[in-house]
Amino acid sequence: MSLPPADVEITDDLVGLLLAGQHPDLAHLPAARAATGWDNVVYRLGEEYAVRLPRRRSAAELLRHEIEHLPALAPNLPLPVPAVLRTGRPGYGYPYEWAVVPWFPGRSAALAEPAERDGYAAELGRFLAAMHAEAAGRAPTSVFRGTGLALRQAAVEHRLAEFGNGLFSPAASEGFGPGSVEVLRRIFADGLAADVHPGVPLWLHGDPHPHNVVFGPDGTLAAVVDFGDLTSGDPAGDLGMAWLHFTPAGRAEFRSAYDDAAGVAPEAADALWRRARGWGVHYALIAILQDPSEPLHGVGRHAVATLLGELA
Structure with missing residues (x-):
């Protein structure tokens, strides 16, 4: 699964021109391309900015959600997040709004082993509990995140077929038995059968997988980043990422911390986590179908193995 094609070429020279024209006090800082993601190109700017x-x-619309909402949410969150510091306008042939955000030194948690990620399970659980506050009337919505699982069923079936036949990504199904597709389908179906989210829409990160969590230089959890999918809806959409992050022991710690901090009622917990596990199937398939050179491929293999192990 490769990156979608870009609409515009982003070069070092273009970034330099945009900074010089709109934020000249930052233009002297060294700028180096740090990442090319699904939606955005990220440049590190000096020691403190990106x-x-x-x-x-x-992606331009998604960045607008970050610009509009994340600065107001950030003070209520227990971990640093890249709340937008400055914005930029289109210019020099570049057609979109852009942003300057904090830079958090460290490494992606997707590069760590699951057992190492278990060390921040409770911390991430409490972060998402704080994130999942009641969303305001102007909060964005998405057809891809925070929805009822039924809206993801067709996508899951499509990816199950790709995973099972091995034609799209031969490395994806390597090492998994012939019955794996049916087990994953049963897990997703159980999530579909669970009671739907009973309350008001809540704020969601939208994409809190391990590649969007930063380990600091001292091994602590430094930040949660990339709020491009910031949205509102069912918190199970975020919680499904637990299967990508943690071992079963770490996930149990994550769940306990989240339920306690979020005040999840015992009668609602079973349905919430069944839906979350259904989302876990969806996210695991997206990740494992990435190119084997991508960190998320290994994250997806871990998640699929963990999900299959639950029904072994």
């Missing part, structure tokens, strides 16, 4: 530039039209 520049996020949408590489396609759909």
